Amino acid sequence: MKNKPQLSAEQQEELIKILKTRFEKKPNRHENIKWEDVQKKLESNPEKLWSLNEMERTEGEPDVIGYDKKTNEYIFIDCSLESPKGRRSLCYDRDALNSRKENKPTNSVVDLANEIGIEILDEEQYRELQSLGNFDLKTSSWVKTPDEIRKLGGAIFCDKRYNTVFLYHNGAESYYAARGFRGVLRI
Template sequence: MTKNESNIEQLSPEQSEDLLKTLKARFEKNRNRHQGVEWANVLAKLEAHNDKLWSLHEMERTGGEPDVVDYDAKTGEYIFYDCSAESPKGRRSICYDRAALDSRKEHKPQNNAIEMAAFMGIEVLTEEQYRELQKLGSFDLKTSSWVKTPANIRKLGGAIFCDCRYDTVFMYHNGAESYYAARGFRGSLRV
């Protein structure tokens, strides 16, 4: 990877080709996630917005297994979510945001969900998006994922996360500064 003048990461042609092969294979294998969507159209959009490949690469590199889950007809954008069975391995053991990280006096985690997502150029899933994802398969049966926390909850020091147990999606709360080996975050990207 290299950086161009605008400080945006760029993949090498080989990295781009490998990523597109991976995305296509996952797309074909999981047709139930994007019924009525054709890979040729997704590919054309990715090729027209090459800058989004770096974000997808980061989603893939950190274990998210991104896949198309929807098409927004109003904007003409394809929507990718992290579709790994469990919360992405490369994004676990992190607290919710910078304020939470700074509030810890000792045993600080390496990072936080909000800043990692911003660096990657993706958005942390909302609770609603997380519930939509769960309609496409079984996710987070052993792990949990931070989700975008409403400002009123965050203002009081909390953050929310979700998982799926007993064939049911649960939303929970925790102090935003908490972190666990089995909790990460899932993201979305519009292309």
């Protein structure tokens, strides 16, 4: 990934304020995690703040959902109720985008995630997110697709209907106005 621009001091301050407010409103997402510790990590990682800002700018509403003791990292995931509006109508990856002869989407999930500096949620992470609330009740989100499925032209996505998380498949070149992707960022 290229060197990302960094946020100005004012932008950093504003983003941290937004993240703190969200953190305080949803304590069930991060039990036993103190905001002061998260803020210290954020302030010492300006390049990650840029990625978090991109998650926020594309309406992902990132929030802390865990802490990895082994790596000493906080885990942020897009917690918007529906798949982030600024990351919808995308096919799965560059190969899928290149395979479309007409009506191409503007980008692919994999490319945009790389540009933002985040990872696409895998199925397990998606299910973990759903244990924290009800997400994607009207939309769906692409999830990281195993190589065996991708080699055959497919990609997978999830949503939640009838109090159940469903995993589906589609051609990787497909895209829909109600399907985006959720990301994870470790800081």
